[in-house]
Amino acid sequence: MPGATAAATPATATAPGAGGGDAAAIAAGDALFKNNCAQCHAVNEQVVGPALAGITKRRPVSWLLPWIKNSSKVVASGDEYAVAIFNKYNKQQMPSFALSDQEVNSILAWVTSQEGQAGPTAEAKPVVDGKPGDEAAAGGAEAGAGKYVDILLIVLVVVLIVLVVTLVIIGNLMKDVLRGRKDLDGRDVEILEQRFDWGKMYRSPMLRGIVGVVFALVLVYAGVQSVMAVGLTQGYQPTQPIAFSHKLHAGQHQINCAYCHTSVYKSKSANIPSANICMNCHSQIKTESPEIKKIYRAIERKQPIQWVRIHNLPDLAYFNHSQHTQVGGLQCQTCHGPIQNMEVVYQYSALTMGWCINCHREMPINAKDNKYYDNLVKLHDTKNAGAPFTVSSNGGTECSKCHY
Ligand code: HEC
Ligand code: HEC
Ligand code: HEC
Ligand code: HEC
Ligand code: HEC
Ligand code: HEC
Numbered sequence: 001m002p003g004a005t006a007a008a009t010p011a012t013a014t015a016p017g018a019g020g021g022d023a024a025a026i027a028a029g030d031a032l033f034k035n036n037c038a039q040c041h042a043v044n045e046q047v048v049g050p051a052l053a054g055i056t057k058r059r060p061v062s063w064l065l066p067w068i069k070n071s072s073k074v075v076a077s078g079d080e081y082a083v084a085i086f087n088k089y090n091k092q093q094m095p096s097f098a099l100s101d102q103e104v105n106s107i108l109a110w111v112t113s114q115e116g117q118a119g120p121t122a123e124a125k126p127v128v129d130g131k132p133g134d135e136a137a138a139g140g141a142e143a144g145a146g147k148y149v150d151i152l153l154i155v156l157v158v159v160l161i162v163l164v165v166t167l168v169i170i171g172n173l174m175k176d177v178l179r180g181r182k183d184l185d186g187r188d189v190e191i192l193e194q195r196f197d198w199g200k201m202y203r204s205p206m207l208r209g210i211v212g213v214v215f216a217l218v219l220v221y222a223g224v225q226s227v228m229a230v231g232l233t234q235g236y237q238p239t240q241p242i243a244f245s246h247k248l249h250a251g252q253h254q255i256n257c258a259y260c261h262t263s264v265y266k267s268k269s270a271n272i273p274s275a276n277i278c279m280n281c282h283s284q285i286k287t288e289s290p291e292i293k294k295i296y297r298a299i300e301r302k303q304p305i306q307w308v309r310i311h312n313l314p315d316l317a318y319f320n321h322s323q324h325t326q327v328g329g330l331q332c333q334t335c336h337g338p339i340q341n342m343e344v345v346y347q348y349s350a351l352t353m354g355w356c357i358n359c360h361r362e363m364p365i366n367a368k369d370n371k372y373y374d375n376l377v378k379l380h381d382t383k384n385a386g387a388p389f390t391v392s393s394n395g396g397t398e399c400s401k402c403h404y
Helices: 023-038 061-069 071-074 080-088 100-116 140-179 186-193 198-203 204-227 248-250 274-280 288-298 322-325 331-335 354-362 370-385
Strands: none
Touching: 023 100, 061 071, 061 100, 140 204, 198 204, 274 288, 288 354
16 A cells, blocks of 8 residues: 555544635645655646546545545445446556544545645655655656746746847947947948848857857756656556556465566566466466457567566666565565555656665665675674664665666
């Protein structure tokens, strides 16, 4: 359940009025929404789930309370609206939430208070490090940051144009003043009668300066854009060529991750299974299903299934699965989230440098029964009595460990 930890609300707060105008309830709702819902919902735009603006007009509170607490129960009950929206969103299940009626009401009050406001300005916060539950809608942050840079750029261009126009006007004024004078020598007249000359213009230091400034601005703009884009693949959930469900295979049927991702404990990369692995079961199971027939077709044509890659670090970074799963003993879910509940896989963590380093600073190394670490731990403990032996104590935050 991604980030589904209900934040405590003050025990003294009373149930908010139906209108939801209560500022304390709205503030509590804001925090609850960010911790539990923002991963999948925004008020005024669709994220993973629908935009929530107008929800209290679409549905009565008597429907919203059970839905938010346990949507799959409402779907299972056959409720017409619930089944329709569940199907519309590709049968993606919304997690259950252990929230009180009062907490749900404050979330709804906050949602109502945000209706009609542009999403991006409310959430204009770049996602720079990967605290699950803290991320605002990534798309909103991107649009918000982009908009400010755009506005800044437009203002600068306008200022430049105004400057140029002013200079031309001043120049013409001065020429007019000079023409009125008789005591000019030949050189002055030459300058005065000068026509517009592209060659001279091209050599002019002023023009070069202006072009240089504009060029520098464009570079800064591109730089800011790319920095803002860091981590924005979080939540990426492409449609796959076959409706393969981790929820069904890894969740319901409890097939071990490494049955398919065979190299995840042994090598750098966790491979994606070939069609042959699917055939271990699907030569027998569901042979008539149109989705399974896609596997047969791929094998007949001797073409691999074109799965769309979801997680992808830039080439400059080195990440090794076996170091983390086999040596470090980390669970897949620590980094990939509740894969066993995902109908369609999405990128759960930010995968930014900050995300890697935060964990390395905090995570103690599992040094038990690993002789390699015995001396290192002893050395560490004599120097830093009491401090845990973290990945970074072992040099896990040195640039060269992660960069080629
Ligand atoms: C993991 C993603 C996820 C999280 C987290 C999540 N939802 Fe949803 N929500 C969905 C999806 C997907 C739907 C569409 C229905 C479906 O597929 O079940 C939905 C539907 C809804 C609906 C119905 C919307 C409509 O237009 O009828 C409401 C209301 C709602 N969610 C509220 C919440 C609230 C409140 C929270 C936080 C406490 C929350 N959701 C957390 C994914 C999520
Ligand atoms: C029956 C085979 C099978 C099992 C079992 C399985 N997976 Fe997968 N996994 C796949 C296939 C096929 C894909 C590519 C299609 C997709 O993304 O859904 C995939 C994709 C993924 C991806 C995304 C890869 C990318 O493109 O970045 C992750 C992460 C992942 N699996 C983790 C897990 C974890 C964790 C488990 C165990 C809880 C697991 N898988 C169990 C077959 C399997
Ligand atoms: C260890 C056995 C096993 C493996 C390996 C396996 N599956 Fe499955 N798969 C199942 C079972 C069991 C079901 C559920 C059948 C049912 O609902 O009756 C299923 C169902 C499916 C379905 C849903 C079919 C439908 O129409 O309901 C798809 C699609 C699917 N698998 C794709 C794949 C793909 C793609 C692979 C390879 C990456 C794969 N499976 C590997 C056991 C397996
Ligand atoms: C410490 C965090 C972490 C853990 C633990 C982890 N992964 Fe990953 N996983 C990543 C990162 C980061 C990537 C992207 C790697 C890249 O692009 O080079 C990734 C990519 C993947 C991919 C896509 C193929 C690939 O190798 O690039 C699959 C499949 C996958 N992981 C499965 C798993 C499974 C299964 C487990 C558990 C046995 C697991 N992962 C544990 C961080 C982790
Ligand atoms: C959830 C925690 C966690 C995250 C996230 C994580 N790591 Fe690690 N990492 C570990 C642990 C634990 C170890 C130590 C394993 C061991 O040697 O016992 C480790 C070790 C390493 C090492 C070897 C360090 C050494 O001293 O030899 C490298 C390189 C590394 N990680 C790279 C990455 C990169 C790159 C990312 C981000 C894409 C990442 N890690 C994200 C927990 C994490
Ligand atoms: C634990 C692993 C880890 C360590 C240690 C680490 N990096 Fe990174 N770094 C990454 C990953 C992963 C990325 C790619 C993800 C991203 O762009 O945020 C990255 C990206 C970068 C980038 C490109 C940023 C961008 O916007 O694309 C630079 C520059 C960089 N690192 C420099 C450094 C320097 C300098 C150090 C040492 C002080 C360092 N890194 C230490 C994992 C690490």
